[in-house]
Amino acid sequence: MFSSRPISRRCVLASGAALVALSALPRRARAATALRVGMIPDAGATQISIDQKKPLRDYLAAKLGRDVDLVIPTNYNATVEALGNGSLDFAYLGGLTYVKAHAQYGVVPLVQRTSDREFHSLFITQTAAPINALKDIRGKKFAFGDINSTSGHLMPFYAMTQAGIDPDKDLSYRYTGNHPATAKAVESGAVDAGAIDESVYRAMLDGGQLDKSKMRIFFTTPPFLDYVWVARKDSAPADRTAFAGAFLSLHAPGDAAVLEILRGTSFVRANDGEYDLLRTIATKLKLL
Amino acid sequence: MIDAFTNLLRLVGSFFPPDLSAAYLRALLVPIAQTIGMAAAGMLIAFVLGVPLAVAIATRAPGHRLIVAVLSALRAIPDLTLAILAVVVVGLGPAAGIVALALFYSAMVGRVYGDLFAAADAAPLEALRATGASRIAIAVYGLIPLTLPDLLTFGTYAFECAMRASIIVGAVGGGGIGTELAGTLSTLDFHRTLTLLIVLVALVAAVDAFGMLARRDPRLVLLLLPLGLISLWLYRPQIFAFAHAVHTFATMFPPHLRASQIASLPLLIAQTLAIAVGGTVIGALLAFPASLVAARRIVPFAVAVAVRRVFDVARAIPELVFGLILIVTVGIGPLAGALALGLHSAGVLGKLYAESLENVPAAPIDALAATGARRLPIVAFGFLPLALGPLVVHTLFRLEWNVRAATVVGLIGAGGIGQALYQAQQLFFYQQMLAYVLVTWGLVALSDWFGERLRLRLGWNFVAA
Known part of the structure; x- marks a missing residue:
């Protein structure tokens, strides 16, 4: 293996020179136009x-x-x-x-x-679950979407506080990271209920990604931007x-x-x- | 119980068949090239930066203690966090992944090569030094040739890790298969998820095979040089937002947590540790029985090889990917995190356990066999007690690794300190984020230190590669 060393050194030098030459080329030709x-x-x-x-x-x-x-x-x-x-x-x-x-x-x-000027967030649960209004989620397991999502976190969280529920005290909640994961967590029963973007929810039902017979909306937030x-x-x-x-x-x-x-x-x-x-x-x- | 089992079967079934349509495979060419490119370019930088650092450490250059401290600190930051921070500097895309991998693996190469160099035969090095050779000359003519086989073994291992890690950094927007994988999971397109898993396993296997060849003919490693250079050029940063980065990083100081957040720190740390311990226990429980049927001295060759292939698959899929899948399919929370760690750990531990079982001395086993003992007693009273030490050490090493991994799966919703870090970042509370990074760093550094002490104490201080 020692015989390979002269080759390797020449290679390293050549590559180094190539690198210097490459970096001198104009760099942002395409990025500037697209x-x-x-x-x-x-x-x-x-x-x-x-x-x-x-x-x-x-x-x-x-x-x-x-x-x-x-x-x-x-x-x-x-x-x-x-x-x-x-x-x-x-x-x-x-x-x-x-x-x-x-x-x-x-x-x-x-x-x-x-439609973004009158957007809604949906509270969903399983068809047979004993949850029919916001007050019923006390003590239940709940799923929000991403923490940075308006329809998956901010507005439903606010709707709960408006209904006199303190999510931090009255229920145990988690963030699923995205809307489809929230829907799946509710469908599978991993959580009792969840909050989701209305357009994603309807698209999933229409696309057959959710079992229509298993899902139910029990609350819709007032419209928001x-x-x-x-x-x-x-x-x-x-x-x-x-x-x-x-x-x-x-x-x-x-x-x-x-x-x-x-x-x-x-x-x-x-x-x-x-x-x-x-x-x-x-x-x-x-x-x- | 039966219900749970049918659910599991249905879940696994929903991934089959993989989408192998020509259109999808063609669409995957770009992400695959990005993944390989990120790994190759990241490792190229890692070696260019890491080897001189290692030489500096091994030759005790001025400031080598500081270098060791900085490298240890860098290694304690999860690669996923590094990738997200890299986006701030070089924008979205593979360049962010390359920066993150380069930083993380420079630290790894620097530390491990430093240790390897330090353990090199002293006599030839002393002779070189006596001639008045410079540090560079000592490295080129002494350190590197003396330790070449070990350098190659670890180098290919690191490259394999980088290939997996390039999936991980992809999952936060670096591009490549990781981005694709996260996308298929968030749209519940599991057939394509499975396609991507197959691609991932094949890539890791290819790196592994390349490593074996390179150990036979080290010149092959030079092939990676043009690959790395080309990737570096193709995926060079579109922007280099230096002023923006300085401004953004400045907003992270001073690190700060609200009183309520400080109060919940112990719980978060406990959750992270629970994920790590749970994952290690699950991994060990799965790996132990499986390793018995993967040891060639215990079962027929064909059986052992087949079981090892299963280990290889589990090893090729990073914890984070298991985590992404489990969180969408099984549910969120620490249990999914522990399971994710457990599945990957089972692959790693299974392989290591099987090797330890194969490495026990022959004489006591032969003696047992000569008494007419059957296979089971031979395993129970021969192989197991003889391999116990290495088995325990491997498991402790895994636990140490899993503390770091637990923070990473936390980032995707498993809970603990990783989740707090991720949420602070997503909400742009950068002072909080930095505070959580520091806590994570402390936790990982502490577990590394503790693991090292424990192994020294037990007298089992050898490196399990």
Whole structure:
């Protein structure tokens, strides 16, 4: 094995030289032209799901006249940090995540679905469970989704406190990390009840991922403001206008494929001021 | 009981058949390349940084104590946490994974190679030193050639670990199979989860096979150099947000916990320790009977090999991946965490137990057999007492490792200090997050120290690789 040493040294030297040469090349040729658009992970972050979003990517690229990279980070924190350090230009955030990202990095709200202005969180249980109202969950096992989720944690938590329940004292709860896991935990009986995003719940029932006969909704929260598309603070105003315009001009049936990916019917402009209620609740619950 | 069993069968059944469609396999090429690339590039940096550090430690260069302390501290931070922090600096994508792996494994290579160098034959090194050779010359002509076989053994082992770890860092957004795996689980697409598990086992087996070849012909290791360099170039950071990182890391200081959080620390630590102990016990209980039928001196060769393949599969799947699966399928909480640790530990311990059983001296066993004893008494009164020491040491080592692993599965919902850390991070309470990182670090460092003391005390101080 000692005979190999001269070879290895030459190799190391050559590779070192190659490394130096490579690093001198222009580095950000492609990154500078493609817009990076992030989607939060609650709809599934797989290679296939990104491929399935190709119509959305193509639509945006055509409207913006730029290459578009769709990125699905696996957690909320990573998405916001990426907006903060500029590795994402635009992103789709839940209400609470938006409020934090706005406070932290001054992200700019652009557009949201009409349905995001009247969003609901559902309290679900098993069909046969003796739970018919919020007060019945005292002493039970309960599942929230991700701790940073508006519809999976913040609003249902708030609904409980409004009903005179102190989740920290009156029940034992856990975070499942995402909406489908919450639904599965309820279906399997691992918990007695859970709180879930209404659009994810209905999509799971329609897709046959949940047994319809086993599940029941026992409480629906009052409407609240949720998901929103945002731009990072120092993105170009022209890009922002074009990005918002692309969403505002989506109409069925011509754009049905894109709208289906976004699980919406039409888009409207979003305003930061309307998130004040969410901000107040989040502060009250020590989540902000 | 029967109900639970049918539920389990139905659960396992829901993963079959794996999705082996051409479209999906083609879609997986990118994640697979990312996973291999993260491991190769991360390890390249780890060796470039780690070997000089190891030489500095072994030759007692000025400041070597400080180096040892820093490396130990780095190793005590879970790789998953490092990966999340790396996103702050280099943005989303494989580059974050590479940074995390490079940091974690530089520390590992530095520490372990340092120990290996320190244990090298002193006489030739003294001769070299007497000629007035520099530290670099001593390393190149003395330390490295003297310890080459051990360096290679550990190097390939570390590479195998890095391959698994690149799955782990992928699960937080580094990209690759880990991101894909987390995605399939969150959409309950279990057929594809199984496809990914098969890919993962195959990758780890390939690294293992490569390691065996490299031990025969060390020049093969040089093949990894271009692989690492190409990966490094392909997955170089899209951004390097230095100012942003300084600002973000500054918001973590000073570490701070609310009074109520401090009050709940003992409970969180107890939960983490319970996950670690529970996982080790489950692993040992599964591994022990299985190892008896995996030892070639106890059962026929074919049986032993078959059982070992099962161990290999369990070993190839990291605790975190078992955890992700169990949390979606079985439920959340410390039990899922302990089970996750237990399943992976069973694979590791099964292999080590079987090897220990095979390594017992032949004479006492032959003597027992000569009395006409049957197989079971020979195992009970021959193999077991003879292998007891190594079995206990392996189990203690695993317990030590599992304390670290318990914090990692905590991050995905198993509970304990890891979960508190993750939640603080997800809510951007960075001062709290840093406080939990420090507590985790203290816990892991303490368990390492305690394990070392215990082994010294018991007089079983050998390295179980």
